[in-house]
Every structure is written in structure tokens, then in C-alpha cells.
Amino acid sequence: MSIPKITTARWDVEDGHTLAGYERTGGYSALKKALEMTPAEVHEEVKTASLLGRGGAGFPAGVKWGFCPPGVWPRYLVVNGDESEPGTYKDRIMLERDPHQLIEGCLLACYALGLSQCFLYVRGEMAHGQERVAAALNEAYEAGYVGKNILGTEVSVDVVLHWGAGAYIVGEETALIESLEGNRGMPRLKPPFFPAAIGLYGKPTIVNNVETLSNIPWIINNGGQAFADIGEAPSTGTRVFAVSGHVNNPGVFEVEFGTTTFRDLIMGEEYGGGIRNGGSLKAFIPGGASAPWFFEEHLDLPLEKGTVDRAGSMLGSGAIVVMDQTTDIVKACHNVVRFFSRESCGKCSPCREGTSWLEKILQRIIDGNGRRADLALLMDVCDNISPGIAWPPKQTTICPLGPSAVSPIASVIERFADEFDAYLGEPSTEQAVEVR
Amino acid sequence: MSDDMVTFNVDGNEVSAPAGKLVIEACEDAGVYIPRFCHHERMNPVGMCRMCIVEVDTGRGPALQPSCMLTVSDGMIVDTQSDVTKKAQDGVLEFLLVNHPLDCPVCDKGGECPLQDQTMAYGPGESRFVEEKRHYEKPIPVNDNVYLDRERCILCDRCTRFADEVVGDPLIHFMDRGNQTQVNTFPDEPFASYFSGNVVQICPVGALTAKPYRFKARPWDLAEVDSTYPNAMGDRINVQSSRDQVLRFQGVDSDAVNWGWLADKERFSFEALQSDNRIGSPLMRGGGLNKADADGDELVAASWSQALGSAAKAIADTTPDKVGFVGGARLSNEAQYAWTKLAKGLVGTDNVDAQLGDELPPHALLGLPRATVAEACQPGGVIVLIGCDPKETLGTLYIRLRHAVVEDGAKLIEITPTDTGLTNVASASLRARPGEAGTVARALLAETVSGHIGGVDEDALATARDLLGSGPVTVVLGRGSLSESVDSVLEAADAFLDVDGVRFLQAIGRGNTMGALDMGMSPGLLPGRTSLAAGQDAFSDLWPQLPNSDGMNTAAMLEAGAAGNLDVLVLLGADPINDALDPAVAAKALATVPTVIAVDLFVNDSVSKAHVVFPAAAFTESSGSHTNLEGRITAIRQKVTPPGTARSDLVIAAELARRLGHDLGLETPSDVWEELGPRSAVHGDVSSAAIEADVDGVLITATGRVAFAPPDQAVSREPVNAYALRLVTARRMFDNGTMVQQSPHLAGFAGQASLRVNPYDFNRVGVADGEEVRVSAPKGSVNVAARVDPGVPKGIVVLDYNRSGADARVLLDPGATSIDIRLESKGGKA
Amino acid sequence: MARLNADNERIAHEIIGRYPRKKSALIPLLHLAQEQDGWVTDEAMSHIADLVEVTPAEVLGTCSFYEMFKRHPVGDYHVNICHGIACHLLGADELIHHAEETLGVKGGGTTDDGRFTVEGVECIAACTEAPCLQVNYRFANKVTTQDFDALIADIRSGARSDIPPHGTLAKTRQSIPEERAAGPALVEDAQEPAWLSRNGSDQ
Structure with a gap:
């Protein structure tokens, strides 16, 4: 069976981002079709599709859609376009190359669930994406696809383009809602603040990722079953992966979900094309900077949520970062930890203090001022952020950002002990720091 | 056991608690104290400090949960002593300490500091943090009385939550992000809140300190007693002293009254009681040093015997009707x-x-069915605020009313001449012209009305009328302005007596x-x-x-x-x-x-x-x-x-x-x-x-035998004169009252009297903001600085009462329903 | 330079009108202020506070959380060089070092002529194009040190008029025609949407 391009079909269409180009290639047919269906039928197709959320957590979208408490109005749709996870590069292209597909996906969700207004939150730094989405929305309003009485029906929904302003944590859905309310993007506690029940302005809110919603038009056009037939249940359909780092052919690829392997993506000619300069693989991050790292022995795992979870990491946001044998693991580890330290929102103590502490210790090691006891200290601080340092992670923090800083350290500190040793120098008895 | 109780297990003991109770509080009730920094029982939980994290099992195995965010449920197993709990809590404590300075010896909080106590009890002996700590400029003033030391701050959100949630003055806020997060004000916009001292009391470290108490005493030198502040709310306080000097008032959490809060006017007034201006011996007219002389020009010290004798003789020498x-x-x-x-x-x-x-006259204070504060603030109730602004005159009542509206779904209807401190949370604000509160109240309670009544249009009345039916009604009744006859407020009260089950809470001023x-x-x-x-x-x-x-x-x-x-x-x-x-x-x-x-x-x-x-x-x-x-x-x-x-x-x-x-x-x-x-x-x-x-x-719930005496007839209304402005006189929290003026850290807040004018009238008169104007009423005139205030409706001006620079009393006419004034700029324009 | 000018105030009201709660417009309005002045002034924050009916402290609290808002003047061209993990692996540190050397500034600093500010930033979502950078949020991909020098030279010579001044993000704004607007879904007293109640759903 040849795998259709579901979300990236128009990336090669020169004017695919315009209304004319979109309509010419079948755009807005799903909306017209849906308006002939009942909202419940539309929802049912999405459930049948078993579409897993593409933002990171991988929760089934159709199920999430069912969590709105009955009888509580209004309900909102918030589109998470705050793509910032290091290694992740897919939503931005979708915003730039096929904004109408996303808009149509939003409208289908609003129709299915009775969502009264949609906020399309685009990361602030994506200026070009904002321009493309704004232009697409302006066209879509003009053509009657969005706004009051959509296509002459009684369906009326505004889609409002909203910009972020630079804060990774806002990609976390409750922080995204805080940000959309004009606040500091600090996550809320779940429970009780599950957005489907208590979201934007305290009202039921569906928060979906750009890629997730971009799948919906295809699902409505072709049926949920056709989508479910692709991939390996529950990882159905296709997924878009960005392969970056030390590969010959870095790129963004739409592949069948659940069956394609890491080896296919990293080594395959049509994808990553193998390690650069004929080198060897040292490590790779399978699902964005938050994910524990994988190594050679993980290459043949399929890109399937359950499989990867069981192997101790995650597919996350579809970001594979490849490191070859030349990589300084300690510096790479420090780089990722530094990211989480800088992006910590500062709300809860373990993350605010812990991530920056970890970063400072690693920096000290790199600067040649490390102490042997620092390795145990690193792990103990990690343990105080993410007790047990297990996967899936436990946390003393409010949200998963803190434990994300633990992932790179836990991944490499033992496996590459020799590289840490090289920075620490000979074991020394002086300057010992007591470790509890 | 009633249906709304649940049974859970804490540290091996089965206990019951009301459903919906937070684990941290239910455990405390059961005698198990879980350490905490951000949690405060009078504010919404935020789960930020993570100190109260404990292992909780709700059937899916034990998991670490913040006990301040989780409500108890049947069968829940809470383990506050497990190794996992202890390790997590120790870890959090260490995190809070890594950037906390070691300046306990010079910190006011030392000795009563939750962070210090927790560290002494459970903390590590030494720091494993060898990196440079965060540095900020040492204490910066966030207002005239409160200092902030950002190095000590553990970012628990208590002060900022208080400012925003409890008193609606979000003038201090988290700034910056992550490890650089700090609490601060906007540049040159101080934390100008009447309630700022509360943040010092609730700060779990020494980050916020109060100038009137700074370096005055160590907690272990203080002796304390619970008492009552004799203001009209009767705020419960803890009086703390050292060497026979009162050094601090702290709020006491009384469910019925002030919930632990105090306005700064009360909190910092202890200074007045310690003032050198206090009278320490009897005084009598004298002609010189200690020389009593009934015709003397000055007051001189006298003995109790002399003073009592002189007073008694004067009383005994006349008839009772002349005393x-x-x-x-x-x-x-x-x-x-x-x-x-x-x-x-x-x-x-x-x-x-x-x-x-x-x-309000005695019959209005004793003769109306009275509400408690709790009744006035009941969830789902309707509060009708007539004539007064509790934020200015009854600080903790304001806090309670605000909480009722913001957190407990009570509806607030204002019948006041201008915006009040509660306007931004009110469901309906009926801006009754001075002297016409009664008319507006009657119109509100009438089946239908049309047109403008007392300055209020029919739509606004209809909106407010719809709210009235939504819950039990409490009228908060006060005499906010002395430039209108008390009869209009009494007429309004009389109108509300027709509402089923209505109760009144009288907003009085004097203690x-x-x-x-x-x-x-x-x-x-x-x-x-x-x-x-x-x-x-x-x-x-x-x-x-x-x-x-x-x-x-x-x-x-x-x-x-x-x-x-x-x-x-x-x-x-x-x-x-x-x-x-x-x-x-x-x-x-x-x-x-x-x-x-x-x-x-x-x-x-x-x-x-x-x-x-x-x-x-x-x-x-x-x-x-x-x-x-x-x-x-x-x-x-x-x-x-x-x-x-x-x-x-x-x-x-x-x-x-x-x-x-x-x-x-x-x-x-x-x-x-x-x-x-x-x-x-x-x-x-x-x-x-x-x-x-x-x-x-x-x-005291019994009503007694004094009957409310409403005005005999509808209060007459003065016709609106388009060329005149109607006068409101209003008390502010800080004025020339003795306790404020005798407290060095409060006296400065009283400031000069000003006249607040709507921007439209302001432009009409043609004066600049802050310019002195002449206010002329039939009985007299005063000069006062005029200020633009969009919260004052057109056609109305508000003059501060009992502040320096302009004595509003020269304009008053106790018999008049309302007083119209003319405004002139110094340039003489009308 | 200070408060929002009349044109921007009009745009501000239009933006505010799209949200059920005014405060939601805070971040877009801060962008508008930054577009006007190149950075966010205290006066603009006070003005925005008035517009969305919050205190200036709340505006600053939000503003200071987000990296893109500069509360002091910055260069005409804000050069953000990505040092996320993918770019790190492909020479971001060297590129940043080169940029700092050639422009004579340290991270976050601005050249004496006020033209360039250089900063190492976290991942900007162009990982397959590493090392990458943005100038006023316009991308340059797979940037070598030679590419960087050429880019700076082009900007200096005026050849990159496609890059708008710092503060201007999208050159196209969303504009909702009044007759096409469904209007914000207000929080209070909201009803089930008509199409749901008529068509029925599983809700």
C-alpha cells in the first residue's frame, strides 16, 4: 500500500498557501462535507481515526474532544502553534506552506464540538508563519469560510490569530492558556485545571497541536477508517518527523506512523541519508529535547508510541536529533540542560532552582572546575526533580519541564562516564562535597 | 456520619474530613502538620513551592502530590512520613535554600521564620551549592512602609496573590522569568495599597519587612496577647510587646471577622499608642509650672486628687440638666x-x-434587622451597598465583601453617588445623585419604572432588579456623604425593608x-x-x-x-x-x-x-x-x-x-x-x-426595643441645576483622625484635601489637574486643589472630608437634602 | 515615542475587540508597541495597562516573561543566532563567536552605531537548516561565517529591504471585516451554539 501524504501534500504546490491553490487542490471540501453531516458524526470519524495528538504527549485527539463537560458554554478551541522544542520543525512549515489546511481543521473541530471561538496561537518568532496565516485568514473570511454564517449556514466561528512572544513553556497547554489570557506563561496544576473542563477563562477548552488539526480535513474527506488503516494501531496515520544533526540529508519527512523505524529515518536514502562523513552514530534524541536519548541499539525500533515509551523514551514532537562520534557528550548534555534552565518559567521551586543548579554544575565541569562528587550531586539533584529518575518520569514539579532537564543527564552520565572523567581529571580527595 | 464527609488514611490512621477539603488542611485537622510555604488558608492554592508534596495513593499506587492542591477523597491514603515523601521534601527545602542568603542573624524574620524553622528541623547541615547565589540590591522599598529583599524571597506568590486576589491592588507582581523571577512593582508605581502590611505578616521568609517594626525586636523577646482592635469591624489582633512597649499588631484569623487581615491604618497605629504625645498625668488649667489655676491659660500637670476634686465639684455645683x-x-x-x-x-x-x-442615627443602628458579616457575604447572596465606600472606611469589611463577590458568587449592587473601591467587581452600579439614594432604591424595588430616576436610567435599574431575586439580600448601609441629608439613606433602607428576609449591616465609622x-x-x-x-x-x-x-x-x-x-x-x-x-x-x-x-x-x-x-x-x-x-x-x-x-x-x-x-x-x-x-x-x-x-x-442577636423611624414622607429632591455641581463629601482611609496623625508612619498618607471632578466638568470649568479652585456653596466656600477622576459622574464633585487644606464642614447644611456648589478657577472662569 | 500613537491605538482597540476578555490582547499590544518604537517603553506599558484595564505592574509582569519584548533600546537589526541542540552540533557556538568578534559586541549587546544587536537564542525551529539565525525574525539557513559576513554587509548596504525594522513582525495583519465577524464568544451567559442544539451531538 502506498502511503498518502496527508499533511504535507501541498508543500510542493507553489501557491498551496493561497486560497486559490488550496481550493484547487481539494481544499475546504471537508468543511462542505462536514456541514452536511451532524457534529456528532464528524467527531465520530476523528475517534475512528485514532488520531494521536502530535504535540508531544500523544493523547488520542478524538478522546480528548470528548472530555468537555456537557452543558457548559462557551467552549473554546486553542491551537498550539508555539513549536519551540529543540529539534522540532514541522508546525512552522505547516503554518507557512498550508495555513488553510489548518484553518479548515480548526473549523471542523469547532463544528464537531460546538466550540464558539478559535484562537490560533502562533509562536512569536515565526514572523513568516504569522504572515501566511493572517493572509489565509483574511482570504477565508472574505470567501465566507470563517466568521459569521460559514458558507451560508448558521455556523458562526471566529478564528483569531494570536502571537506568542518567546517562551518555550507556553507550548505546555495550560501555560498556553495563561499566555492567551494575557498572563505570564506559567503552567496551571492538573488537576484541577484540565483544559477540556477548566481552560481558557475557566471554560472548557480543546487545545490541539497544529499538525494534529492539519490531519482533520483528510480524515473527514477520506473517513476515519482510511486513516486508521495507515500505520500500526494505536499509532495511526502518518507523522511528520524532522531529522537534524549529524546526518547527510537533514530534513522534514512525512512517514507512515508506527511502522517506519528510526534506522529508516536516519539512515534511509530517501530520508536522513546516514551519518555525515561516513561517521558512526553516537546517540540520538528520538522525540525532541525532552526525550531521553537513544543509541545504536534503538535504531530498529519502529516509530510507534507504545514501543518507544516502553523502551524508555518518547516520540514527543517528532524531532530526531542525531549525534555522531565526534560529539562532545558533556557539552551536548549541557546544551540541552541549559535550554530547560533558561526556559523554566520559575513557578515551582524544584524546576526554578534545580534546572539552573544542574546547568551550573555542568558548566563548572566543562570549565575544568568539576569535582568528582559532582556526578553524584548531579544525579541527586535530578532525583529531587524527578524522583527515581524513571520513565515515564515522576516529578516534584508542576509540569514536565523540570524532568525534561533530567533526561539528557540520566541518558549519558553512566554510558559516557569516560567523557565526564576526562573533564574531571584524576580522582581527588580534596574539595569533596558531601553527598546525602 | 453525614454524606459530605469522607474517610481517608493519613500515616496509618483513619480520619474523616469534609469532602472538598484540601489534604494539607484535612491532615492538619487530624494532627498531622505538612510543611508549606506558599499555601495560605485564606487564599487560593497555587501549588508552587512544592514543600507540601506527599505520597498519596488513590487506588493507583502512591504518587507524589502537592497536598495543597488536592482534595481528600474516600479511601485516599496519605503518607507524610514515607522515605519518598521525606526525600522529596528535603529536596525542595534544599532548592529553596540554594539561593537564599545566610543573613538570618540580621533578619527580622529570624526566630519566627518558617524557612528557618523547617531548615533547623529537617534541613541538611551544610550546603551542597557551591555556586554564586542570586544577587539583588538589598531591600528596596515597595512603598513607604514595606521593604522587599529579593534575595530572601522564595517566590511563594503569597504577597502577590494577596495584592491581586484579596484586595484587588495588583501593584506588586512577578517580573522576569525562571531563575531570575522576582517580585517587584512597576517603575515609580509603588505598592500603594491600604492593606500592604498584610504581605509582611504572611511572608514565609524575611523578604518583606515593615519599616515601623524593622530591627525593633527579635521574636523571642516579644510577649503577645490576642485582643480586639476597637474599630467598627472589631478586627481581631495579636498585640506584641517588648519591655512594656507595643511593637507590633498582627491580624488574628477570626472566621467571623477579619480572617487574619488588617488595614495598614490599624496595623501601624500601634505607634500612636507609644507616642510621646500621650497624656501621662491629669491636667488642669494652670498659671505656670504645675500650678493649677482655673483661669490659667495652659494645661499643667495636676494630681489625680486635684483633678477629680475639681471635676466633681463642678458637677455637684450645678443641676443635672446643665451637665x-x-x-x-x-x-x-x-x-x-x-x-x-x-x-x-x-x-x-x-x-x-x-x-x-x-x-446613622441610633434608631437606624438598632432598629433594623441586622446581618452578620458572614451573612452579608454568604455564597450566592445579593449585597446592596448604599451610600458608603467600605474600602475607605472599613478595610477588612471591604476584603470580606470583595471575597464574597469574587470567590463566592455573591452579587453586588451599588447605590452610591460615585465609584467605590468595589465598583470593579460590582454586578450593577447605580449612580444615585446625592440626596436621591432613597428615590433610586424605591425605583429599583418598584415593578417597573421609566426614564431617569435620581440620575439612574431605567435599563440600569432593570438589570439590577433582575439580580435582586438571585439570592438573600443584605443591605450594607452607611452615611458616606455629609453633604446630603441622612434621610435619603434612611428612605432607601425603608424601601428595602419590603424585601423578604432582608438584613442590614451598618457601615459605621467610629469604633x-x-x-x-x-x-x-x-x-x-x-x-x-x-x-x-x-x-x-x-x-x-x-x-x-x-x-x-x-x-x-x-x-x-x-x-x-x-x-x-x-x-x-x-x-x-x-x-x-x-x-x-x-x-x-x-x-x-x-x-x-x-x-x-x-x-x-x-x-x-x-x-x-x-x-x-x-x-x-x-x-x-x-x-x-x-x-x-x-x-x-x-x-x-x-x-x-x-x-x-x-x-x-x-x-x-x-x-x-x-x-x-x-x-x-x-x-x-x-x-x-x-x-x-x-x-x-x-x-x-x-x-x-x-x-x-x-x-x-x-x-448579640436579639433585636431589642428600639424601632426604626423612616422619614415621614418621601425626601424632597432638589431640581438639577445644569450650571451647578452637586457636592459629595467623603471620608478617606487616611485623614486627620488622631490615631493616624499620631502614627509617624501613617500621618503622611493623609495628605491635603482635594476635590475630585469628572473629566467633562473639569474641562468645562477649564482648570488644570492639581490647580486650586474655589468651591462655593450657599453656606460658605473653600479653596482646594482639583483632580480629574473618571470615577466621579458628570455633575458631581467629591471633596475629601477631614483632611488638611480645606474644611468641608464650612460648606455643609445639615438641613439640606443636597448641596449644589459652584466651581471657579483662580482665573475666575465659571 | 511613548504611548501608542493614534493609528496604533485604533488597531489596539480592534485587537482588543476580538477577545472575550481585554487582558488577552496584552501580548499582541506589546508587540504593537514594540513595532512602533523598536522596544517596549514604560509609557507604552502604562498606556496598554489603561487599554486592557489592568495595572502597569501586571503589564510588566507579562512583558518581562517573554524574551521577544525588549525593555531597552536595541539595534535596528536584532540578530538571533540559534544555539539549540541541532545548531550546537553543527557549529552554532563558532558562529556566535564569529558574530561577536566581527561586530565587536558580547551576547545581547548592541553595536556602537546602534545597527546590530547579537544574541544567542534557544531553538527557532529550523533544525534541519542548522546552523541558522534570524534577523528581526527573518530566517537565514545553514549559515557559514562567510554567509554571516555577507548578510551583515548586505544589510549595511541596504540590500535587505525585505527585513523590516526591529519590532515589526508580520507585515500582513489579520483583519476581520465587521460584517463577517462572528464576534468574541463571551464567557458570561453563553448558550450552546445553534448548530449543535439543532443538529444534536454526543455532547
């Missing part, structure tokens, strides 16, 4: 009873008035006014909410000289004094020159009455005219009780000794009685309740022991 007693709202209930007994029972005069004619009325300190009243006539039988055995007819109120006594018809005037903590509505009459009375006797803490303008002055003990210096605006009696407890030879008000009354040849029969506060209880229809359950027993005190 008057003004004031008494500062006094404890027991002292009020003693002075009432002395005046009405022994001297035999009914010329006794604790009020100064500037608040123990309710106690004074309950103790009979008003013409025509006897203790126990009864009239002079009706109470004769109950009191005649112990009160031999009971007068037969009603006496004069304050205004009448001052008129009589000014006309030479009064021989003795006793001022019980009253300052008529500054507080009576007609300052000229007051001044003349004090100059004319042959013997003025004052009982006070300070020599104010009126006391300086007295012939005999008795130094009184303040509420930190003598014990007794206080009655708040609900009728709740709570304990006032002595903490320090009075200055010099000052004595309690009760003892002064007893001593004066003795000099008059009587035994007052009252030596201690409990003597009062033993005497009053059997004689009062409403105080039967009150005893000193009962008052002492409960932090929430004893609530």
Missing part, C-alpha cells in the same frame, strides 16, 4: 456602661451622646459605636437596646437618679454650651472642634462652658480647651470588650501598662463617682456584665468568661 457627656465610641463596652451609669444613674442627666451627628448604643450612651436610651421610659424598672434599683425625659444630643449640647446654658461638658474621647458638623458652634461651646472635662489619650484641639483632663489607658493598656458593627462582643486584653498615671476609662468613672459621693459598684469588667446581664433584654448570655472563651466572641 452633658459627649463621645464614648473609643471606650470599651464596660467603660461605656460605667460612664452611662455615672451620667444617667447617679448624676441624673440624659445629656449623653456617644455620636457626633455624622453617622465602638454599637457598644455605646447598647450601653445606653445616647439620649433617650438605656443599656440593653431599650428606651429611657421602657428601661426605668430594670435599672431604678441601682440607678437612683434616672432622668425622666430625653436629653440633648451632641449638636444640641454644643448649641446649649455655646449659648451659655451648660455648666459642665464631659468629653469622652471626643474632639468636637474637629469632628462636630458645625465647628464654629463647637469652638464657641468649648470656650463658653465653665467646666470642660476631658478623658482622652491625647491633647487634641478640643482637649486643649478643657479645664480638667484625665489621662486614659488605651486598648492595649486595659482589659474589657468591644462590640463591632454586627453586635459581636470580643475581648480587649491589656498587654502593657499605661503611660504615667493614666487609668482605664472604667476606673476614671468609678473614681469620679466616688468623689461625687457614690459607689459606682463597678471595679472590673466582669462586674459590669454581672450587673447588666439580668437587667438587659439582650445581654443575658454575656459574661466576661463567655467573651474570653471564643475568638469570635459573643454575638
